[in-house]
Amino acid sequence: MAPTVITQLNVKDIRFPTSLDGSGSDASHRPDYSCAYVELKTDTELTGYGLTFTSGRGNEIVSYAAKVFRRFVVGQKLADIFGDFASFYRKCANDDQMRWIGPEKGVIHLALSAVFNALWDIKAKMAGKPLWKLLVDMTPEEIVSVVDFRYITDLLTKEEALEMLRKMQDGKKEREAEIVANGYPAYTMSCGWLGYDDDQLKKAFKSGLAQGFTRFKMKVGGNIEDDQRRCKIIRDIIGYDKLLMMDANQKWDVQDAVDWMKQLTSFKPFWIEEPTNPDDILGHKKIAKELNPLGINVATGEQCQNRIMFKQFLEFGALQICQIDCCRLGSINELIPVILMAAKMKVPVCPHGGGVGLSEYARHTCIFDYVCVSGDLENRIMEYADHLSPHFENPNVVRNGNCVAPVTPGYSPILTKTAVENFEYPEGKTWEKYFADGTFPPVTTERW
Incomplete structure (x- = not known):
């Protein structure tokens, strides 16, 4: 049976202690690589996963922002979302109150990405295709139908995009x-x-x-x-x-x-x-x-x-x-x-x-x-x-x-069960160990 509606939006704060060995380090950051990890449940066993990449303490803020999108997504019929994907995107990206703190940028946009990555994961899984194959098999008309062209038509119009495709x-x-x-x-x-x-x-x-x-x-x-x-x-x-x-x-x-x-x-x-x-x-x-x-x-x-x-x-x-x-x-x-x-x-x-x-x-x-x-x-x-x-x-x-071109249906990278158990913050096994023995990474110095 195909899924018809979104029933839950869950978010996990996942943090990896990469600052300890210097992985991810650059001239401006020595980060703990992290992600706000979104799980969209449907009225069937099919679940969509999406994440957005962040760093350490900032991940808590993005994870909370992703939860705010429950009011837009939970209870929505998938046919309505995917039937006019561009309009649904604009609705979520330009809510008249949330856009006040960042119209299509910043924390809200990072959170939005995690949610929509999970939606595209669902769409690709419903088609039984990896996301790239879903896109490749779409007609030019179907591709432009998911795009909100507002603010960019002085460089690219819908008609130009169609012609290119x-x-x-x-x-x-x-x-x-x-x-x-x-x-x-x-x-x-x-x-x-x-x-x-x-x-x-x-x-x-x-x-x-x-x-x-x-x-x-x-x-x-x-x-x-x-x-x-x-x-x-x-x-x-x-x-x-x-x-x-x-x-x-x-x-x-x-x-x-x-x-x-x-x-x-x-x-x-x-x-x-x-x-x-x-x-x-x-x-x-x-x-x-x-x-x-x-x-x-x-x-x-x-x-x-x-x-x-x-x-x-x-x-x-x-x-x-x-x-x-x-x-x-x-x-x-x-x-x-x-x-x-x-x-x-x-x-x-x-x-x-x-x-x-x-x-x-x-x-x-x-x-x-x-x-x-x-x-x-x-x-x-x-x-x-x-x-x-x-x-x-x-x-x-x-x-x-x-x-290598992936073959597994879907879009999103799915974290292993062990990774979630170990690195969900702050109750993951790895973080519990750091808090217990005081060896936590220097960039994460308190239990929020």
Whole structure:
């Protein structure tokens, strides 16, 4: 029997103590990788799961915000939700009181993403398909029907989107078969955390090479001497025939970013990611103007909060690599218009995948982009980080540096029962142990 209605919305605060070993560390953060984990129950056994990636103490706030969406979702018929998905999205994203504290951005939008990720999980499971396959099999008319085009029609109209999608119908089956056979190009982020010492760094990059990766990313922005030393270590291991990306995680002022990266040009970075404040569109444009002639692209987007900001980044030429985040934006309903705008502006989409569940989500959007929108793999690579993979039932799988197309019906990465038992905060077994013996991570210093 097919599900007909949403009966429950449950949320768990899941936190992993990654700050202890430096996994996830960068120039601005030493986080405990976390997620607000949403469970949508239906009137059958079918359950949808969705999450949004956060860090440590902030996860409690996002988890609470996700619970607020019960009033919109619980009791709703799935036929009504999916029958006019764009309108339902607008209703939830623009509630006249909740939007006051963040119209399509911030905590509310992060929470919204977790809920809508769970809805798309239900929709894909009902179709018996992995999410990417559900999207690939949708007609252009069905795809644009889930999009709220308000605020972006000065760059992309519904009619333009339809025309783009219809043009890409030719060759779609061949592109799908190619990805199923070969996978989607990926780079590893699991090697270059800023908190790793030199021995950890060497071991991680050698491991990445052994796994077949030819594309790597490192964190920069601690101090320039350390960055130069670490860059040399990495290039000595991987050589100069492989791609190396750099990520500053918003560390610098605009001119600092330019000056710093000019001192790293000899190491041939393909891009510098988040060189300055993620809201500073004009600042990114200034950085790009200085660094592009040196062969360094500017990449950003993991903290870009909605399609409207992406519209401006793309129109102003402030980024050369568009890094959508499947949890920062409002799920597939908002990812699709950004992917379409990027294609129109001929900017490659390389999703952010360095957090809890992000690379598991990103594989679906990457395949959709290639098969249905861009038809191009040049400079398109998805981020892969595996340090939390053991905690998922259906982790992202990479072979020879390429992400394997998932076959399991649904969208969301599902946490194992053991992971939930150990890492739900604060009653999980791991956290209970930390509280009992006083060895909890330094960034989580009290039991809220």
